[in-house]
Structure formats: C-alpha cells, structure tokens
Amino acid sequence: MYIIAGLGNPDKQYEGTRHNVGFEVIDAIAGQYNISVDTRKHRAFIGKGIIGGQKVILAKPMTYMNLSGESIFSLVDYYKVDIEQELIIIYDDVSLGVGQLRIRAKGSAGGHNGIKSIIAHLGSQVFPRIKVGVGEKPPRYDLADYVLGHFTKAEHELMEEGYSQAVHAVEMITSGEIQAAMNEYNRKKKEE
Secondary structure: OOEEEOOOOEEEEEEEHHHHHHHHHHHHHHHOOOOOOOEEEEEEEEEEEOOOOEEEEEEOOOOOOHHHHHHHHHHHHOOOOHHHHHHHEEEEEOOOOOEHHHHHOOOOOOOHHHHHHHHHHHHOOOOOOEEOOOOOOOOOOOOHHHHEEOHHHHHHHHHHHHHHHHHHHHHHOOOHHHHHHHHHHOOHHHOO
C-alpha cells in the first residue's frame, strides 16, 4: 500500500496558492481515479483507492505546512508503510520553473518547511518525493508572500500540465518505476 500525500495549507485563503500545489495534485489524482478525499483522520483529509492495482491512501494534511510531519508520521505509523518505498510526498518548489517536475527517492528539505517537519518526525530523509515547480521568487519579494500568492492565468495553464504530469509520475512510482519516472521528468529541464 502507498501513502500519497500532497502538502498545503487548509483554509479558503490558501486555495490556489503556490504553496498548495501538493493539494492540487492530490485533487487531480482523486479526480482521475474517482477517490473521495473526505475522511478526516490522522490530522488530514484522506481517501482510499486503487491506482494500477495498488492500494493507495491519498492524504492532504490539515496541520498547516510547517507541521506537515505530525500528520505524515501519524499516517505512516498507523498504516505501517515502508517510507523508503511506499510513501510519496508532493510539494511546491521555488527552484523549478512553473509546472516542471523533479522526482527524488531521497534528499534534504532544501529549505522547504513542510519537508523539514516530515524529516524531523520520520527521522529520515529517505522517502520518494515529487516536487512541482512554482517558479522562482522575483527579486525583492518576500518568500512567504510569494509562495502564498496566486498564479497568473498563463502560469495556471502551465501548472495544469504539471499536475497531469505529476499524476502520471505517481502512476509510475506506484508501479515500482521511480527510476523511469526520474528519467522521464528530471531531464526535461535540460532539454529546453
């Protein structure tokens, strides 16, 4: 079984912001696979379903970004998944172009507070993650203001494409093809 968690902030005011792309990807997966993510457990909204013959739990932690690890730890502990293989975290990345993906099997938090919290609670940096690019912060912008800001119309179209690529990447990872997913999505930036 896989736990697929998208990071974001609860509350209406954060809907559609750069920091909430993890939630957007979970919504895209839920839509594609007809999974209702509406059960409140483990300080998250979760939904159970099947992707490519694999049981999955989709999760949207409701702890706010900086405390994401509390919810993720609770899920991992309860469902006894192997974090190195069966946990996928999806989140925003300001070092990638809008809608671009980067997939990693492990790594540091890279300054992302949600990932810092997860690493601290799990006691490990070794878990698969899908980073979804939200574009670089413009000069003289406050990072918090930038990630809590909304996309332009043009950026929104690029993000929609990124979300559907993220759904495909999840399908590949849950099929045991994380290396193939990395090969497909991590090289795209170099080609352009």
